[in-house]
Amino acid sequence: MSDIIDARGLSCPQPVLITLEKLKTLNQGQVVVLVDTDTSRENVLRAAATLGWQAGDIQVEGSEYRLTLKKE
């Protein structure tokens, strides 16, 4: 069961802030981030990569994205 971070509707830089906060507490595993703009999608993936988290599955659901982040 992955942790889910709901960053939908939040403006910059909140999606990145709450994602990084979560990733730093976990350090490894799998996290799902929900975002609803392309800017948030790019920013979250870019920030996660700096901590060594890779983008796994990216699902498009209507106007929303479901980003799966993974770190071994």
Added chain:
Amino acid sequence: MSAWRDFFASRLGIISVGAFIGVFASLLQKWGNPGNMGICVACMERDVAGAIGFHRAAMVQYLRPEIIGFVLGAMAAAFIFREFRPRAGSAPIVRFVLGMLAMIGALVFLGCPWRALLRLAGGDGNAILGLLGLVGGVWIGTLFLKGSYNLGRNQSTFASGGWLLPIIMLGLLALRLVFPQIPDKDLSGIIFYSVKGPGAQFAPLPVSLAVGLAVGFLAQRSRFCTMGAIRDLVLFRQMHLLSGMLALLVAAFLVNLILGQFKPGFAGQPVAHTMGLWNFAGMVVAGLAFTLAGGCPGRQLFLAGEGDGDAAVFVLGMLVGAAVSHNFGLASSPAGVGPYGIHAVLLSLAALLFIGFTMRQKTS
């Protein structure tokens, strides 16, 4: 399409866009815009506010087509790349007030962050304190962000809601076309013009509009944001947006050198004053307001173009802030700060701290 999307999200993409803005800002000065003001979102919105009579400062009245182009260019990019997302409802009154305060601070310094860079690229040493103030304001803002400052979530809304600001911009463009400037007159129909001063200096309409559309398109794609550049460096040690901001500075500097527009010094710089403390403090106010609102003035226009109604409210706040600044003697002039400019800086700072300290919410 996907290759273009990836390019604009890359480091090279943001650097290219910053360089594009820097080159064309310097060229716009060559083509008629005021000194070190090829593009200045705050000054240009202030001029728009003057053109439609929100304030009557005779020197700064012109319906700047660049502003219209920024919104419409961003909207075109958002539609082509399927990113038009009508959304609204994240504390609009707060965003309106933040827009007002941002404009009040920017007009004490005499420029938005873009113009601070362009002033430096033109040799205006006063811009250094303005940029330091911007960094200081953004840094204070990041402390609030770390302390759970948050204006809450927006919601998706009707497509027509996202169209409203772009439609207003089309309306302004129609006014500009229906009521062109009449030589030596300050009024054409219902639109005001400047007979002298910065408002009387402008590039030809098609040129201004074309550059505005191109910048709007590219900046929407690359998410170019000068406040975000400093914020991301402070908060996340990320250089992505900052590299675009630096590219703007370097490109404008090089083009200014080539065109003979680089004139180093402090006194007598175009549309600037030498009161260092207030150049600094004005931009602390502006930088903090941008950070609490999530974007510099340019970015707010591009967000509004992609359907963000909250960013549109910030833009309207800036227009009203320009009116307040000039009607109440808050705005600076080349002679120095306005009669109530210092009061305005202190009160604005107090208002921003009030917003920052009282609007906190845990989201996760």
